[in-house]
Amino acid sequence: MEKTILITGGAGFIGSHVVRLFVNKYPEYKIVNLDALTYAGNLENLTDVDQKSSYVFEKGDIRDADFIDNLFTKYQFDGVLHLAAESHVDRSISDPMAFITTNIIGTVNLLNSARKIWTEGFENKLFYHISTDEVYGSLGEEGFFFEYTGYDPRSPYSASKASSDHLVRAYYHTYGLPVVLTNCSNNYGANQFPEKLIPLAINNIKNMKPIPIYGKGENIRDWLYVVDHARAIDMVFHEGKIGETYNIGGHNEWQNIDLIKELCAIMDRKLKREAGTSESLITYVKDRAGHDLRYAIDATKIKDELGWVPSLQFTEGLEKTVDWYLNNQEWMNRIVSGDYEKYYKKQYVTRDS
Numbered sequence: 625m626e627k628t629i630l631i632t633g634g635a636g637f638i639g640s641h642v643v644r645l646f647v648n649k650y651p652e653y654k655i656v657n658l659d660a661l662t663y664a665g666n667l668e669n670l671t672d673v674d675q676k677s678s679y680v681f682e683k684g685d686i687r688d689a690d691f692i693d694n695l696f697t698k699y700q701f702d703g704v705l706h707l708a709a710e711s712h713v714d715r716s717i718s719d720p721m722a723f724i725t726t727n728i729i730g731t732v733n734l735l736n737s738a739r740k741i742w743t744e745g746f747e748n749k750l751f752y753h754i755s756t757d758e759v760y761g762s763l764g765e766e767g768f769f770f771e772y773t774g775y776d777p778r779s780p781y782s783a784s785k786a787s788s789d790h791l792v793r794a795y796y797h798t799y800g801l802p803v804v805l806t807n808c809s810n811n812y813g814a815n816q817f818p819e820k821l822i823p824l825a826i827n828n829i830k831n832m833k834p835i836p837i838y839g840k841g842e843n844i845r846d847w848l849y850v851v852d853h854a855r856a857i858d859m860v861f862h863e864g865k866i867g868e869t870y871n872i873g874g875h876n877e878w879q880n881i882d883l884i885k886e887l888c889a890i891m892d893r894k895l896k897r898e899a900g901t902s903e904s905l906i907t908y909v910k911d912r913a914g915h916d917l918r919y920a921i922d923a924t925k926i927k928d929e930l931g932w933v934p935s936l937q938f939t940e941g942l943e944k945t946v947d948w949y950l951n952n953q954e955w956m957n958r959i960v961s962g963d964y965e966k967y968y969k970k971q972y973v974t975r976d977s
């Protein structure tokens with residue numbers, strides 16, 4: 625079936641994998657990628673698909689309600705996959721406001737435009753909101769996040785995402801807008817901006833720079849290969865039940881310090897360094913304020929209802945990820961100059977002291 629689909633944040637990390645999957649798998653769809661190209665947006669992530677005739681890029685800001693209205697009028701979207709967001713917890717701690725405006729107001733602008741444009745009824749329409757497991761708060765040593773776990777966001781980032789989730793559900797209950805939501809755990813893979821733990825560590829190891837570990841490195845995250853997240857998004861978009869929420873996770877918990885040691889061993893091998901060379905770069909720095917201890921997703925619902933399970937083992941995914949960064953040094957070099965250097969100095973030099 626022909627459809628016109630809006631993907632927001634398609635120049636970012638996860639968004640670019642979703643755009644790639646949709647453009648390649650559904651040539652009958654028109655895919656419109658809307659992205660403001662903030663520091664995190666990078667059209668280089670899409671050079672393998674951007675020449676396809678079914679793909680269109682629109683530069684624009686979801687905070688601009690008039691622009692969003694006009695875009696919806698122009699394309700008459702059948703479906704929306706909403707990924708655009710400010711996504712980095714540390715940045716939300718130093719500058720929360722951008723998170724409030726983009727993640728909350730930007731989401732409401734999209735919901736309003738969808739309501740306005742789908743005047744002839746909501747049949748065959750879908751507003752899919754992509755969210756995070758961080759809305760559930762922080763776990764102790766045991767237990768998992770379920771779809772019915774109460775919200776308990778603890779950083780400006782997670783509070784802004786929680787707020788957007790509530791608004792999406794409110795538009796479903798109040799106006800009958802057809803929505804679906806997913807809450808996913810930590811993604812890793814190609815094209816992730818090197819402010820996040822894994823690409824930051826890969827880049828620092830490559831350049832023999834200190835690997836900053838917050839606190840004691842005991843915090844736990846549940847890691848999922850980004851291509852598996854994109855596969856799950858495809859399934860939920862096409863087969864998910866309207867009004868429902870699905871948790872997505874890797875069943876793959878790692879303490880930060882163990883993950884970094886695993887990464888160091890892979891890097892030593894790939895860079896033909898003596899074993900232990902990369903590990904010697906590990907440097908403990910001041911902890912993140914309000915650092916959530918542990919996230920872990922129970923992804924039984926999406927497995928039972930839609931048949932989704934992760935396809936890759938973590939070590940295989942990590943190897944592929946390292947290979948991608950080592951083979952795409954130019955991509956990294958273009959990012960880690962200018963503004964990135966300023967961000968890095970502010971974030972880490974002051975923390976180290």
Ligand code: NAD
Nearest residue numbers: 633635636637638660661662664665685686708709711811
């Ligand atoms: P990212 O920071 O890599 O990309 C975000 C994209 O949104 C960028 O291309 C940026 O230019 C764009 N953007 C930001 N503000 C915008 C605005 N005002 N208007 C239009 N575009 C704007 O983020 P990501 O890691 O790819 O995350 C994508 C989505 O998935 C986010 O909603 C995030 O909350 C969610 N998520 C991320 C993870 C993860 O581990 N990275 C896990 C679960 C959920």
Ligand code: DAU
Nearest residue numbers: 711712713756757758809810819820821836837838843880
């Ligand atoms: O859980 C899903 C979330 O995962 C997403 O919603 C967010 O968008 C995404 O950024 C990610 O959030 P985290 O805060 O978990 O990811 P980050 O890569 O920033 O940090 C992972 C862990 O590593 C966390 O415990 C903090 C720690 N860390 C991070 C950095 C950047 C360090 O120890 N040192 C670092 O330099």
